[in-house]
Amino acid sequence: MLTIHDASHIVIDAETERTADDASRFEVGSPGAGSDGHPDEHLDARGGIVTPGLVNAHHHLLQTAFRTLPGTRGVPMREWLPTMAAAYAEVGIDPELAGAAARVGVAEGLLNGVTTVADHHLTWPAGCDSVGIAEATAAAGRELGGRLVFVRGAARDDPEKAAASADAIAEALVADAPGGVSADGLLQVAVGPAGVHSDGEATFRLLGEVAARRGLRRRTQANEQVDVVIALEKYGKRPIALLDDWGWLAPDVTLAHLCGVTDDEIALLAERGVTATHAPGCDLPMGWGVAPVAALRAAGIAVGLGTSGGGSNDAGHLLADARLALQVAPLAGPPIEARSILSIASEGSAQGLGRGELGHLRPGSAGDLCIWDVSGVADAGVADPVAGLLWASPGRRPRHVVVGGRVVVRDYELVDHDERELASALNGLLAARR
Numbered sequence: 332m333l334t335i336h337d338a339s340h341i342v343i344d345a346e347t348e349r350t351a352d353d354a355s356r357f358e359v360g361s362p363g364a365g366s367d368g369h370p371d372e373h374l375d376a377r378g379g380i381v382t383p384g385l386v387n388a389h390h391h392l393l394q395t396a397f398r399t400l401p402g403t404r405g406v407p408m409r410e411w412l413p414t415m416a417a418a419y420a421e422v423g424i425d426p427e428l429a430g431a432a433a434r435v436g437v438a439e440g441l442l443n444g445v446t447t448v449a450d451h452h453l454t455w456p457a458g459c460d461s462v463g464i465a466e467a468t469a470a471a472g473r474e475l476g477g478r479l480v481f482v483r484g485a486a487r488d489d490p491e492k493a494a495a496s497a498d499a500i501a502e503a504l505v506a507d508a509p510g511g512v513s514a515d516g517l518l519q520v521a522v523g524p525a526g527v528h529s530d531g532e533a534t535f536r537l538l539g540e541v542a543a544r545r546g547l548r549r550r551t552q553a554n555e556q557v558d559v560v561i562a563l564e565k566y567g568k569r570p571i572a573l574l575d576d577w578g579w580l581a582p583d584v585t586l587a588h589l590c591g592v593t594d595d596e597i598a599l600l601a602e603r604g605v606t607a608t609h610a611p612g613c614d615l616p617m618g619w620g621v622a623p624v625a626a627l628r629a630a631g632i633a634v635g636l637g638t639s640g641g642g643s644n645d646a647g648h649l650l651a652d653a654r655l656a657l658q659v660a661p662l663a664g665p666p667i668e669a670r671s672i673l674s675i676a677s678e679g680s681a682q683g684l685g686r687g688e689l690g691h692l693r694p695g696s697a698g699d700l701c702i703w704d705v706s707g708v709a710d711a712g713v714a715d716p717v718a719g720l721l722w723a724s725p726g727r728r729p730r731h732v733v734v735g736g737r738v739v740v741r742d743y744e745l746v747d748h749d750e751r752e753l754a755s756a757l758n759g760l761l762a763a764r765r
């Protein structure tokens with residue numbers, strides 16, 4: 332069992348917080364043994380705030396290897412896509428590169444308080460070892476002790492091949508585990524085309540069939556500007572209407588981005604029980620606008636938070652994007668409170684993944700949490716320390732991070748790994764291939 336001592340504040344979930352004496356001792360896991368038989372452990376949280384681990388509901392981990400690429404900033408997506416594709420082709424996408432990029436991306440996330448990351452992998456060059464890419468990505472999560480959701484995506488792939496690959500990946504990674512979640516909860520498999528702008532009805536149908544057969548969640552992206560333009564050009568319909576025609580508005584589906592949705596579309600999404608992922612750290616630099624998060628939530632839609640990938644958002648820092656979400660909310664509706672955004676970045680994301688044990692610290696939680704030190708100058712004079720977690724100290728990192736009752740970041744450093752080694756392994760691989 333892990334015991335956390337002397338926190339000043341514990342955020343259990345959006346509704347419940349503990350303070351003062353009630354926060355001085357917090358236990359995670361069962362007495363006598365840690366999650367993997369470790370002896371009882373203690374963590375000093377003196378004066379700090381405990382929150383649930385953050386859940387990054389939308390990342391493209393491979394793009395971690397392609398950040399700040401010339402020609403990808405301030406350009407329309409029709410220019411962005413071929414520039415990224417050329418960079419992928421130059422370096423070569425294979426299990427080795429996918430693994431190195433995922434190790435960096437998962438480590439970056441953990442150091443920033445992200446205990447679960449959903450990797451929507453969209454890059455499958457002809458003839459690639461798709462199971463190998465998925466296995467290398469999954470191994471990165473496992474090595475570092477973070478939870479990973481591997482989303483077998485598709486972007487202009489052959490529909491039959493994409494479905495066969497998704498099926499093989501699910502078999503290799505989680506076999507027939509219920510909901511596509513491994514028994515230890517560290518790995519999950521889901522499926523998801525990039526969007527109606529890149530994939531046709533057949534891809535949605537065939538990946539949907541794999542999901543139905545194996546009980547996997549479905550995810551896709553909708554209403555990035557280009558998505559709406561292409562859907563109207565190609566089909567004479569907006570993306571949400573198309574997804575409805577294709578059976579992709581349902582409670583097991585999460586839609587990322589959702590910029591520029593109409594009131595009627597929001598009502599339809601709510602009626603169908605779809606969940607959403609807000610990704611302002613991608614949507615803003617790409618010029619796509621700001622998703623109407625308050626209106627989506629008011630309609631009863633669970634909203635999570637994602638960073639999206641390094642090709643658009645050069646950081647996998649979910650708390651920084653939670654701050655951004657807070658700051659831009661008034662441009663797309665009523666303002667949203669800091670506590671609500673914190674809940675979106677944890678439990679909201681977990682809901683879209685179908686993971687009721689993640690994103691909160693109520694009884695029955697999986698024991699993923701962060702301890703944030705708030706004793707420095709950046710937090711001095713802050714009247715509401717939980718609101719201050721988001722408003723104050725941009726780029727804040729947690730002091731300690733725990734996944735499943737196991738400490739994976741201690742005093743701002745990865746346990747058992749050197750982040751500089753992970754970084755130089757990726758940089759070395761990129762240099763050798765260019």
Ligand SMILES: [Zn+2]
Binds near residue numbers: 552587613639640
């Ligand atoms: Zn995205």
